[in-house]
Amino acid sequence: MEQVKKSQLAQIIRERRSVKTGYKDDPVPQELVLELLNDAVYAPTHKLREPWRFIFVPTDAKPFFAIEMAQHYPDEMFEYRVKYFNEPAAYLIVVMTDAENEKQRDEDYGAVCSMIQNFQLLAWERGLGSVWKTNPHIYDPNVKEALGLQPDEKIAGFLHLGFFHEAPEGQPRTPAEEKFTVYKPRL
Numbered sequence: 256m257e258q259v260k261k262s263q264l265a266q267i268i269r270e271r272r273s274v275k276t277g278y279k280d281d282p283v284p285q286e287l288v289l290e291l292l293n294d295a296v297y298a299p300t301h302k303l304r305e306p307w308r309f310i311f312v313p314t315d316a317k318p319f320f321a322i323e324m325a326q327h328y329p330d331e332m333f334e335y336r337v338k339y340f341n342e343p344a345a346y347l348i349v350v351m352t353d354a355e356n357e358k359q360r361d362e363d364y365g366a367v368c369s370m371i372q373n374f375q376l377l378a379w380e381r382g383l384g385s386v387w388k389t390n391p392h393i394y395d396p397n398v399k400e401a402l403g404l405q406p407d408e409k410i411a412g413f414l415h416l417g418f419f420h421e422a423p424e425g426q427p428r429t430p431a432e433e434k435f436t437v438y439k440p441r442l
């Protein structure tokens with residue numbers, strides 16, 4: 256098949272990887288995270304609700320954060336969890352409004368997902384690795400309380416952040432043609 260030259264955007268979308276291990280110790284600058292977020296928030300957001308807010312865990316605070324988060328796990332998992340939470344260089348916790356009705360909940364989660372994908376693409380472009388994690392602790396009421404969440408808020412995810420040694424290998428995606436049908440009018 257003839258190779259069509261991909262636009263820069265298409266290339267970044269295809270090349271971005273979730274970086275789950277192999278982070279460098281280099282600190283993640285808060286200014287960079289804010290710069291990326293200020294572009295990412297141009298994601299579509301119904302009624303311009305912008306249903307997100309962010310908690311940044313900088314690199315120098317991360318060892319304390321790791322201990323605090325690990326305390327929410329059973330004693331026998333504590334050490335492993337401290338190690339786990341220390342792996343990324345920094346965290347960006349994405350907090351979102353937890354609407355009462357299904358329509359708004361779906362719209363808000365859609366907006367947050369779009370914004371997070373924007374952030375991940377922009378981060379990739381700048382060499383900053385990220386992975387969106389939804390481990391069970393994001394649903395733990397004690398974790399929510401420790402992070403100062405309000406009753407009408409929930410955690411959309413922990414973004415693990417860090418510059419990295421090697422880009423992980425990507426997994427191919429199913430061609431859209433295989434999941435594509437064309438509507439035929441029945442009238």
Ligand SMILES: Cc1cc2nc3c(=O)[nH]c(=O)nc-3n(C[C@H](O)[C@H](O)[C@H](O)COP(=O)(O)O)c2cc1C
Binds near residue numbers: 273275386387
């Ligand atoms: C909503 C959402 C939640 C995710 N949660 C996790 C997670 O808890 N743990 C994890 O290792 N990866 C998580 N991921 C990352 C996916 O595993 C990753 O995107 C997938 O393996 C494809 O890899 P790629 O992003 O490099 O293309 C999550 C991704 C999404 C979109």
